[in-house]
Amino acid sequence: MAKNSSNCIQILVKLEVFKHDDGLCYSSSSLYSFRDVIRPTISFSCPPFDDKSRDIKWFKDCTPLDSKSNKYFSVENVLSINNVTQQDEGKYTCEASFHYNGASYTISRTLNLVLRAPVITSSPAIIRPTNNILPVDLGSPLSLVCEVQSKKKFFDVEIIYWTFDNQSIEMYDGFDERVITGAPYKKSPVEELSVVELNFTEVKEIDYNRKFFCKVDNEANIKAFVMLKQPDPNFQGFLIAFFVSLVCIVIILLILFKMFKVDIVLFCRSICPSKASLKDGKFYDAYIMYPKDTKGTSSSTMGVFVLKVLPEVLERQCSYRLFIFGRDDIPGQATVDAIDEAITKSRRLIIVLGNNSSGYRLENNFEQQIAMYDALIRHKTKVILVEIEKISDYSNMPESIKYIKQKQGVVRWKGEFTEAKLSPKTKFWKNIRYRMPPEQHQLSKDSNDRMSEKL
Structure with missing residues (x-):
């Protein structure tokens, strides 16, 4: 709070204190996220360090980086990675020391680096669906996702849409009531991912064994489908119960036979008389x-x-x-x-x-x-x-x-x-x-x- 004879200014600052996870140098609840595609070199800064004059040390998955190698290069609070591969994904921690009131302290930030392979082809590629068959329970809600990736910077998302059996999805039974298609949108501008969803409030018999196509309306006219089917019967629970019951019955029968063996044998003799004794001389x-x-x-x-x-x-x-x-x-x-x-x-x-x-x-x-x-x-x-x-x-x-x-x-x-x-x-x-x-x-x-x- 700061005030003078004419004004009073009140500023609220939220302070969150995290404890490191067991055996780690960071807390999973305080990670910063950074996504990028794999390319020869990527760079990121230590978030957020205002004072760039500090001597910053870098760690990957809590292991110090080799600053003398050609793989890593750091200037002030920026770390660069050369010859990037998928193995460079991980948790990168920057650590610096500072002094306050004559005491030394350590401050650190951890960034979660996620890498994704770049799309090699220039034409759009359908990531989902993959011409697959999807088991789904009758009466359950369902969301189908059409995900398309393109290297074109100004890829038009309006050319992505859903169809069924070569017909417009708007002609489908229950459209706009039970079956709803969403508007296409950019999921990740960096990776040029475009998405359009097809949602079912409940799955009915009419939806089974029918192909729903995700189409990209361009010169290639690519498409991919997903077919819904009823799940296969799950006999695992029945078989377990059957064999457990069978084992229990066998054990009970063995116990009963042991207890009443004499009566059982005598009863069997009474209903099935033996003539073997008459032939033994x-x-x-x-x-x-x-x-x-x-x-x-x-x-x-x-x-x-x-x-x-x-x-x-x-x-x-x-x-x-x-x-x-x-x-x-x-x-x-x-x-x-x-x-x-x-x-x-x-x-x-x-x-x-x-x-x-x-x-x-x-x-x-x-x-x-x-x-x-x-x-x-x-x-x-x-x-x-x-x-x-x-x-x-x-x-x-x-x-x-x-x-x-x-x-x-x-x-x-x-x-x-x-x-x-x-x-x-x-x-x-x-x-x-x-x-x-x-x-x-x-x-x-x-x-x-x-x-x-x-x-």
Whole structure:
């Protein structure tokens, strides 16, 4: 503010302070722009430095310029570049020091140099469109640009216009309402760029597959077109969703199959009976082996399970044929021969185990030795381990039993022998049936018929 006895003058000055971008010597928001065409030499000044007496240093992209080379030449605040190429584009920073109130400061300006190749031909050239096909959504707005470059200093922009299918654009459906053409104008007098636009407020079906021409009305009568078309369907989102859903479904099915594998297998067997077991030459579905003492007797729990529970469910309700030594062997037959023959004719070997505290040891039982040899070595009969009591310690069991348990686990009975637990649909019996051969749904023979066959 300056005032005297008669006047008061007030001047406002706007001061903007910029911080340099990280790792740079300038701020992108405070750049000065300078455009030029590529020619042998271009010059520009440091904007705006009023005092030309300062010692000015120049940088390109924050790297000091080599003042001793023939490429750059600076006088006061003007920098000249020789043998200009496209690589000379960049950010040019001029820096000078000054003193104020006994302190030294630095002032700098950064200029963004943009270079463009000159047009070689003397006749006008259409930069856009380029005889291309443009996908555009139905109902969306659209702006088409006709851009023409000419080296003629006094090029008449009025000779640039839009047509469609060799007709005036003014004859187009919806002209001046939905389709509007702008007036031609000079975009860049330095580069002699002239532009005329064709705008659509919304694209309709009638606009598709129709050529819109940008024409230059001169002796060359050059033109270029752009054709509108509907975008191709984008199936990427659908495919991603499909494959993600497919993977989720597969994972869910695998989890469900793992959870209900036993029920699924038993259901498939029930609707598709297998006849393979009838052609394998076997007579028994399973040989039942259980521990006995030296007198050939078993514990009461073991005897009830083997001689009553197993026959009730597997033979009477599921039509399986079981061989239980002591029940099905022929009187007077050699024990070793009877066991070997029965195991050979059996499709499965069911080993029933009780708690170790019962005092029965399998390793001294020759029946067990024959069965294991036959099952694991000679005929590779599948073995089913059944625990009628929870066995927490297998350290005293034979190595063959430990091996089978480790490979396929055991089926464990829980609770008492009640009538409700004698249903083939309970979890225990489903696991047994799953490991047994498919049921043949044949009526089992009573003990008299079985004995008569053997005799």
